[in-house]
Amino acid sequence: xxxxxxxxxxxxxxxxxxxxxxxxxxxxxxxxxxxxxxxxxxxxxxxxxxxxxxxxxxxxxxxxxxxxxxxxxxxxxxxxxxxxxxxxxxxxxxxxxxxxxxxxxxxx
Amino acid sequence: xxxxxxxxxxxxxxxxxxxxxxxxxxxxxxxxxxxxxxxxxxxxxxxxxxxxxxxxxxxxxxxxxxxxxxxxxxxxxxxxxxxxxxxxxxxxxxxxxxxxxxxxxxxxxxxxxxxxxxxxxxxxxxxxxxxxxxxxxxxxxxxxxxxxxxxxxxxxxxxxxxxxxxxxxxxxxxxxxxxxxxxxxx
Numbered sequence: 226x227x228x229x230x231x232x233x234x235x236x237x238x239x240x241x242x243x244x245x246x247x248x249x250x251x252x253x254x255x256x257x258x259x260x261x262x263x264x265x266x267x268x269x270x271x272x273x274x275x276x277x278x279x280x281x282x283x284x285x286x287x288x289x290x291x292x293x294x295x296x297x298x299x300x301x302x303x304x305x306x307x308x309x310x311x312x313x314x315x316x317x318x319x320x321x322x323x324x325x326x327x328x329x330x331x332x333x
Numbered sequence: 334x335x336x337x338x339x340x341x342x343x344x345x346x347x348x349x350x351x352x353x354x355x356x357x358x359x360x361x362x363x364x365x366x367x368x369x370x371x372x373x374x375x376x377x378x379x380x381x382x383x384x385x386x387x388x389x390x391x392x393x394x395x396x397x398x399x400x401x402x403x404x405x406x407x408x409x410x411x412x413x414x415x416x417x418x419x420x421x422x423x424x425x426x427x428x429x430x431x432x433x434x435x436x437x438x439x440x441x442x443x444x445x446x447x448x449x450x451x452x453x454x455x456x457x458x459x460x461x462x463x464x465x466x467x468x469x470x471x472x473x474x475x476x477x478x479x480x481x482x483x484x485x486x487x488x489x490x491x492x493x494x495x496x497x498x499x500x501x502x503x504x505x506x507x508x509x510x511x512x513x514x515x516x517x518x519x
Contacts, residue, residue, distance in 0.1 A: 235473050238453075239470070251366055254388065255391055260355065
């Protein structure tokens with residue numbers, strides 16, 4: 226499509242934009258929204274991670290894998306190891322969630 | 334930190350934003366947000382809707398920032414995202430159906446043309462029909478080809494072309510009256 230001089234001029238006019246007096250307000254609204262969405266994403270991912278860890282731990286405990294690995298001599302017992310693994314998984318999940326939750330509280 | 338970011342070029346800021354740096358993206362938004370708001374208004378969106386969609390477009394741009402390949406200006410890339418969001422909204426609300434509606438370019442007396450020549454683009458766009466305004470702004474503001482605009486609007490290519498042609502003719506009379514007259518006489 227051959228561009229006429231007028232079309233070139235028009236493209237130049239479209240590139241110009243007035244300064245908005247509420248530009249900073251617009252920007253802070255956008256940044257607040259990006260922060261909210263990042264926190265929500267962290268919350269969802271952290272929650273999914275914790276749920277997944279709990280499910281995996283339960284599945285491992287039920288499968289008898291730990292009994293086979295420790296050959297009947299688990300110092301803490303199968304249930305104890307399961308609890309430790311679950312606690313570790315929950316701690317990791319909590320570490321992911323903590324900044325998200327703290328951010329939500331401070332915003333509120 | 335803000336001063337540090339203002340010195341960086343768009344591609345550098347985009348690379349930082351790709352790594353999750355929201356402040357870097359904020360600097361991109363500060364530079365180009367106004368242009369996105371303006372484009373949406375020029376397409377025909379009311380100011381409140383234009384601002385909402387501009388924010389939606391910038392959020393979408395942040396989420397897909399890795400897709401910007403620096404093969405064109407960042408502003409144009411976000412502008413296209415915003416334009417597509419507006420078209421989706423426009424089609425959903427179906428406020429205006431894109432039809433071929435033959436219209437003559439408005440006629441101005443000589444004195445009127447001289448006065449109107451001083452009008453800026455935003456004033457000039459007001460004389461276009463909504464469909465003409467949308468098609469002209471898509472093709473000359475957001476950088477869509479006629480084919481892309483027709484596909485996005487789900488309208489026949491010929492209809493889009495005729496809206497663009499009529500819109501350009503009207504704008505020419507307003508913005509470039511001397512060329513418009515020489516074209517008309519030639």
